[in-house]
Amino acid sequence: MPELPEVETIVRDLAPHLQGRTLRHPRLTKADVLRGVTPRRFLAAVRNATIAGVTRRAKHIVILLDGGSRLVIQLRMTGNLILYDRRLRAAEERYAVFLASLGGGLRLVYRDVRRLGTISLLNKGQWRTYTSRIGPEPLDAALDADRFHADLRTTRQAVKKALMDQRRIAGVGNIYANEALFRAGVDPSRAGHRMGRDDAGRLLGAIREVLAQAIAAGGTTFRDYRNGTGQPGSYQRVLEVYGRGGQPCVRCGTRLHTTHAIDQRATTFCWRCQT
DNA sequence: ACGAGGTCCTGCGAGC
DNA sequence: TGCTCGCAGGACCTCG
Numbered sequence: 001m002p003e004l005p006e007v008e009t010i011v012r013d014l015a016p017h018l019q020g021r022t023l024r025h026p027r028l029t030k031a032d033v034l035r036g037v038t039p040r041r042f043l044a045a046v047r048n049a050t051i052a053g054v055t056r057r058a059k060h061i062v063i064l065l066d067g068g069s070r071l072v073i074q075l076r077m078t079g080n081l082i083l084y085d086r087r088l089r090a091a092e093e094r095y096a097v098f099l100a101s102l103g104g105g106l107r108l109v110y111r112d113v114r115r116l117g118t119i120s121l122l123n124k125g126q127w128r129t130y131t132s133r134i135g136p137e138p139l140d141a142a143l144d145a146d147r148f149h150a151d152l153r154t155t156r157q158a159v160k161k162a163l164m165d166q167r168r169i170a171g172v173g174n175i176y177a178n179e180a181l182f183r184a185g186v187d188p189s190r191a192g193h194r195m196g197r198d199d200a201g202r203l204l205g206a207i208r209e210v211l212a213q214a215i216a217a218g219g220t221t222f223r224d225y226r227n228g229t230g231q232p233g234s235y236q237r238v239l240e241v242y243g244r245g246g247q248p249c250v251r252c253g254t255r256l257h258t259t260h261a262i263d264q265r266a267t268t269f270c271w272r273c274q275t
Numbered sequence: 276a277c278g279a280g281g282t283c284c285t286g287c288g289a290g291c
Numbered sequence: 292t293g294c295t296c297g298c299a300g301g302a303c304c305t306c307g
Contacts, residue, residue, distance in 0.1 A: 001300070032283085059301085076301055078285085095285095114284045116301070157277070166302080173301070223286095223299095264279085265300070 002075040004138070004171030005214035006225050006233065007056050010081055013228025014108075015054040017083055018063070021102040022050045030097045033112065035120045045069060045121055046100065058134045058170035070127050072120040073110065078224040079117030081110050092230075113224065135169045138207050143169070149200035152192040158262045159195060159203070160188035172207060174265050175220055178242040180206040187274045188267050213238065241268045249273060 002010075026046045031039045050066040061081055063071040073081060084107045088096070098110040098119065110119065122130055135151075136143040148169070155162055162168055163177040172180070181188045183206035186199055195203070219225055219233030222243070226232060236243070240250050245258030249270040258268045 003301095074302085076283095077299080112284090113286070114299090116284055118302090155276080164301085 001077050001173060001175065001222070002079065002219070002225055003059055003173035003176050004056075005176070005211055005217075005235070006219035006227075007059050007061055007075065007171070008215050009219045009233065010228045011054055011056040011061055014061075014081065014083055017106065017228075018051045018054050018102070018108070020050065021106070022048055023100040023108070024048065024103065026098070026100040028098050030115060033097050033110075033115055033117060033119050035118045036126075037121045042119075042121055046071070057131055058137070058166055059173065068124050070122050072122055072127070072130065074118045074120075075112070076114075076116040076118070078114045079110065079112040080224070080226045080230075081108070081228065082226060082230045083108055083228055084230070133167060135165075135167050137170050138172065138204070138211060143204070145197070145201035145204050148204045149195065149197050152195045152200055155192035157192055158189045159186060159192050160267060161263045162192045163203075163207075164263070164265075169207075171211070175239070175242045176207070176210050176214065178268055179210045179240060182241045182269060182274060183210060185274055188262060188269050241270070242266075244268060 023046050026043050028039050028043060034042055052064040052066050055062045055064070059074065061073040063073070065071065073079070075081070085105055088107065088109065092109070092111070095113045096109050096111045097115065100108050102108055151168055152159065152162060160177050160181060163172050163180070164174065180203060184199070184203040186203055214220060214235040217233055217235035217238060218227055220235040220239065221232035222236060241256055244256050245268045247256055248254065249256055249272070252270065252272050254270055254272045256268050256270055258266055260266060
């Protein structure tokens with residue numbers, strides 16, 4: 001499930017290859033991934049458009065087109081955006097939702113088995129509105145511990161739920177929320193307003209550490225995630241709590257506990273280390 | 276303000 | 292073997 005590190009990895013893989021390329025022969029096989037745009041208008045806007053740049057915002061891949069509009073791709077659960085320098089195999093072609101040629105034998109393919117992912121086409125003003133509704137980037141220095149603490153104090157929600165709320169902080173999903181809370185020694189169910197300044201500071205530090213290490217490892221692959229060249233990441237081997245319910249805590253040996261009590265999402269934590 | 280639950284979507288594994 | 296069913300979950304929605 002692509003979160004910030006996975007999307008960052010994809011963007012780093014793709015950006016140097018996509019910049020300056022022109023999208024030829026765009027093909028859309030399923031229209032239901034589009035948001036706020038009809039297939040006809042989408043294809044017309046994309047056809048023969050040149051890519052000015054590829055960036056990331058939260059968990060979104062943002063492809064800036066020369067006219068100033070942006071393709072915003074949200075991968076959700078099973079989306080992949082992969083650049084191929086060869087013909088696709090049948091298995092790769094299966095579930096391909098959007099395809100375009102880039103010249104020189106390159107093909108850009110958005111593939112999504114469950115199609116929970118979305119593609120939007122936004123003009124400058126729409127993008128401004130869109131991005132303004134998303135919280136600060138955790139790796140951006142503009143977010144400091146004081147600001148993070150002040151925001152957490154405004155809610156009685158479980159801190160884990162607050163972490164995953166994209167309006168509060170951008171790009172953190174279930175995997176990295178679990179990992180960061182473990183590293184910071186914070187009980188996922190603790191109410192946001194019960195977070196002290198030191199707790200918030202440690203948690204923000206843990207979020208940054210986990211995200212940076214996951215980016216360095218090329219992201220976490222459980223099943224579906226692939227980077228921009230189709231390769232899996234390796235951070236799944238480093239995870240300390242996510243997916244380790246019932247196994248011993250790496251720090252104290254206590255059996256890790258998994259619950260679905262917070263927002264009906266799998267939360268794994270250590271009773272002893274997280275308070 | 277917050278929790279609960281529905282919605283989207285398809286593959287997979289458990290159970291019979 | 293072949294079927295049904297629940298589950299996976301990020302974001303967004305409605306309802307109480």
